[in-house]
Amino acid sequence: MIELKDVTVFYPQAKEAALKNVNLTFERGEFICVLGPSGAGKSTMIRTINALQPVSEGKVLINGEDLSKLSENKRRQWRSRTGMIFQHFHLIPRLTVEQNILTGLFGKRNAISNILGLFNASEIQKANEVLRQVGLEQMTDRRVEWLSGGQKQRVGVARALMQEPEVFLGDEPVASLDPSISRSIFQLLKNIHENEDLITLINVHDVFLAKSFATRVIGLSDGKVVFDNSPETLSAENLETIYGSTPQD
């Protein structure tokens, strides 16, 4: 369980807080889509959850433990249990699909094995299983730079899966993809979410995707939670509150 309790985040020199007194609880099984205009605080919320951004006020509790009070070692362990999926994939283009997804193990291994790129048979076997899960079993040895955007994001998802995560965090994971590919990536995330019993939290601009896949939608505006309910209840009025006007798509 992840709890944000009265979380406020100020960036240095910023006039206003990026998150303002946010109170939210996320539990296993929830597939949450976060909507909000640019600058609403969506990425900041993700960074507070995976311990990349300290909170200025309030606290983030992970299974009851205050994230800011964890030892560096435990914080690293938590980060290795949060699988991140990014808009621009954050892959290493010249490496193969398999080499990229094996980097998902780096948080769990010692630095020397990582530097030497030494992986044992069970790690390679796990990589192959994960590649099957994301439908890339034919592409193991292909260089990532030769893949399409949708295939690259499948590699991104596979790398996150290698971490055996408790949580999937997506920061606009389909913003660079066309609508049908976006839908297939959401479907993949939903399938994995259900198989692995995760907490999945995804920032997304596309209201239709949020409505189709989320079990819960959160609307952020100006650093505040202005909507938190099931997708079926999200009305045009709610969207106006979130975006300041009704989005066209």
Ligand SMILES: Nc1ncnc2c1ncn2[C@@H]1O[C@H](COP(=O)(O)OP(=O)(O)OP(=O)(O)O)[C@@H](O)[C@H]1O
């Ligand atoms: N590193 C930073 N330093 C200072 N201000 C920042 C920093 N990162 C974000 N901000 C500010 O914090 C606020 C929230 O930004 P954030 O990136 O969390 O919003 P967002 O909803 O993810 O936006 P987008 O959809 O454009 O990615 C914005 O006003 C932004 O300018």
